[in-house]
Amino acid sequence: xxxxxxxxxxxxxxxxxxxxxxxxxxxxxxxxxxxxxxxxxxxxxxxxxxxxxxxxxxxxxxxxxxxxxxxxxxxxxxxxxxxxxxxxxxxxxxxxxxxxxxxxxxxxxxxxxxxxxxxxxxxxxxxxxxxxxxxxxxxxxxxxxxxxxxxxxxxxxxxxxxxxxxxxxxxxxxxxxxxxxxxxxxxxxxxxxxxxxxxxxxxxxxxxxxxxxxxxxxxxxxxxxxxxxxxxxxxxxxxxxxxxxxxxxxxxxxxxxxxxxxxxxxxxxxxxxxxxxxxxxxxxxxxxx
Numbered sequence: 457x458x459x460x461x462x463x464x465x466x467x468x469x470x471x472x473x474x475x476x477x478x479x480x481x482x483x484x485x486x487x488x489x490x491x492x493x494x495x496x497x498x499x500x501x502x503x504x505x506x507x508x509x510x511x512x513x514x515x516x517x518x519x520x521x522x523x524x525x526x527x528x529x530x531x532x533x534x535x536x537x538x539x540x541x542x543x544x545x546x547x548x549x550x551x552x553x554x555x556x557x558x559x560x561x562x563x564x565x566x567x568x569x570x571x572x573x574x575x576x577x578x579x580x581x582x583x584x585x586x587x588x589x590x591x592x593x594x595x596x597x598x599x600x601x602x603x604x605x606x607x608x609x610x611x612x613x614x615x616x617x618x619x620x621x622x623x624x625x626x627x628x629x630x631x632x633x634x635x636x637x638x639x640x641x642x643x644x645x646x647x648x649x650x651x652x653x654x655x656x657x658x659x660x661x662x663x664x665x666x667x668x669x670x671x672x673x674x675x676x677x678x679x680x681x682x683x684x685x686x687x688x689x690x691x692x693x694x695x696x697x698x699x700x701x702x703x704x705x706x707x708x709x710x711x712x713x714x715x716x717x718x719x720x721x722x723x724x725x726x727x728x729x730x731x732x733x734x735x736x737x738x739x740x741x742x743x744x745x
Contacts, residue, residue, distance in 0.1 A: 528567035532604060535575040540584050542644075546619045546734030547586040548595070549644065552577035553741045554637075560740065561603045564593040568608040574600075587734070591619040595738065597636060597745045602670045611669050611678065612636035612745075615738050625734040627651070628727055630719040631709055634667060635676040637743020644735035651729050653713045654741055665705040673744040679706040679721045 542549060552558045557578050561571035562585070572593075575585060595615040596603075603609050611634040617627045629639050629652040640652035658675060667677035680702040706721050715725030729736070 528564065529570050529572040532571050533573040535573055535583075535585060537575060537577055537581065537583055539581070542584045542735070543586065545586055546589060546591070546623050546625055547584055548615075548617070548735070549582055549584050549737040550575065550577065550595070551582040551737070551739040552579060553739050554743060555579050558597055558740060558743070558745060559600060559603070561596050561598050561609075562587075562593060563596070564591070567593075568610065569606050571603060574603070587617065587619050587625075589619050589621050589623050589734075591617065593617060594630075597740055597743050599671055599745050607670075609670065610634070611667060612675060613639050613743070615639055615641060617736070619734055623734045625731045625736065627729050627731070627736050627738075628719055629653070629717070631676070632679055632719055632721060634678045634705075635709065636669065636673070636745065637675075638741040640739045640741070641729065642737045643729050643731040644737055645730075645732040647731070649729040649731075651717055651727055652739075653717055655712060656742060657709065657712050658744060661708045662704045664701045665708045669744070671745060675744050676709065677701060677705045679703075679709070 550560060552560075557576055559574055559576040561574045563571050573585075575583065577583060594617065596609070596612050598609055598612070613635050614630040614633055615627065616630050617625060619625045627641055627643075629641060635657060637658065638652065638654050638656065640650065640654060642651075643649040661676060665676055666674050668674055680698070709720045710724075713720070716727050718727055719725065
């Protein structure tokens with residue numbers, strides 16, 4: 457009987473410890489099939505916190521993406537450029553560092569056909585764009601002709617953002633869906649955490665690393681989910697051509713930038729920045745929309 461009592465007490469202690477353990481974040485960015493399943497590489501541990509304050513820690517943000525059900529926009533909202541400075545609250549100080557006017561499109565996750573808002577910026581112009589608490593989605597460069605026609609435009613560099621209900625934010629630069637130019641982002645909460653890259657990468661890649669956007673410009677193709685090097689892909693794999701193309705793009709990108717600066721694939725690194733005040737400076741450099 458004493459042994460049985462000890463076993464029961466031990467089980468109670470273990471159960472109590474398990475219920476008190478911090479939950480890992482289940483933020484989800486890269487949409488493949490419109491589902492709400494979290495991506496493994498966006499499960500952040502406590503070591504991934506990039507804020508200057510312990511109050512913003514990825515493991516403390518346990519809101520499940522399954523609870524996020526988007527109400528996809530049927531029409532888009534144009535944000536006029538008026539040079540608005542930072543007005544407070546979550547959002548991005550968006551800069552067009554290209555030599556021509558560029559347009560940038562804000563998409564909510566699982567809502568790929570119609571951006572819910574967009575803005576056109578003159579060269580070297582900056583404007584603060586607010587984001588509501590609870591926002592989960594991305595910013596991409598593009599053109600009105602193709603991004604406003606009601607079809608998905610995935611190919612290109614993504615800036616991915618999640619704003620928590622209390623107004624904090626997480627962000628990253630992702631090349632998993634392709635690369636159409638450089639982007640940098642910096643947290644504006646005093647931590648100065650930086651991600652992204654500034655180099656021009658669209659010339660000099662292997663020929664099979666390229667793809668063509670619907671607008672007709674050549675950019676680096678999506679790296680997909682291939683975990684292998686090009687040499688490890690078996691010749692009899694039914695998807696051998698695509699896998700080798702994706703591996704070629706991935707390996708070229710990694711020869712130019714580090715896994716700590718951007719998501720190049722789903723298998724390396726955890727380049728996520730946090731911002732306690734929910735604000736980032738996002739700069740799109742020269743690109744091909």
